[in-house]
Amino acid sequence: MVHAIEAYTSCTRKNPIADGLATTALGLLGANLRKVLANGQDVAARTAMLQGSLMAGMAFVNASVAAIHGLAYPLGARFHIPHGHANALVMAPVLRFNLSAAQSQYAELAAYLLPGRHFEDEAEAAEAFVQAIEALVADSGLETRLSILGVDESALTEMASSVAVNLRRLIDSNPKDMTEQDVEALYRSIF
Numbered sequence: 001m002v003h004a005i006e007a008y009t010s011c012t013r014k015n016p017i018a019d020g021l022a023t024t025a026l027g028l029l030g031a032n033l034r035k036v037l038a039n040g041q042d043v044a045a046r047t048a049m050l051q052g053s054l055m056a057g058m059a060f061v062n063a064s065v066a067a068i069h070g071l072a073y074p075l076g077a078r079f080h081i082p083h084g085h086a087n088a089l090v091m092a093p094v095l096r097f098n099l100s101a102a103q104s105q106y107a108e109l110a111a112y113l114l115p116g117r118h119f120e121d122e123a124e125a126a127e128a129f130v131q132a133i134e135a136l137v138a139d140s141g142l143e144t145r146l147s148i149l150g151v152d153e154s155a156l157t158e159m160a161s162s163v164a165v166n167l168r169r170l171i172d173s174n175p176k177d178m179t180e181q182d183v184e185a186l187y188r189s190i191f
Helices: 002-009 016-038 045-063 067-079 082-115 122-139 154-165 180-189
Strands: none
Touching: 002 016, 002 067, 016 082, 016 122, 045 067, 045 122, 045 154, 045 180, 067 082, 067 122, 067 154, 067 180, 082 180
C-alpha cells in the first residue's frame, strides 16, 4: 500500500501510467488485506494481494517513493525492523503530516480504498482515507511503538538528521516539504 500511495502522490515523477497502476493496486490491497489477515489460506485473497503488490511495485518504479520510505530505511538498517513493518510504523503519521498538501490526492485514493462510500467533500474523503490507513495498520497486529521494538530514544535525533541529509531524494518526492525537525517529531510521535 505504501508503494501505491507514494507513487500516486509523488511530487517528482508522478505520471498517468503510475497512477493507474497505483489506484488498481490500492483497490486490490484494500479489499483483500483483512481477508488474508483473517485467513491466510484464502487463495483468492492472497492472489489479489500478490497482484496488488506487483502493480504497486510497478507504480513506484515509475513514480518514486517518498518520506514514508525515507523514515523507514534507518529503522531497518539500524534496528533490523523488517521493511514492510518499518513502512507500516511511519505510514499513518506521515500521511497525516502530508494531509494539508495531499488532500486532493488522498480524496481521490479514498475512492479506491473505500469504494462505495460517499463523502460530502474533498476534506472529508481525504480524512476518511487517512483514518482507513490508520485502522488497517492497527488491525494488522504489527507493533506500532518504536520503543517496544528496541529503538533507542537517543537515536531519534541522529536518524532524523540522516534522513534529512542522506535521503533528500525521497523527501523531495514527498507532497509536503519536510525538515529535519519534522522528521524527528514524526519519529517521536510513534516512540
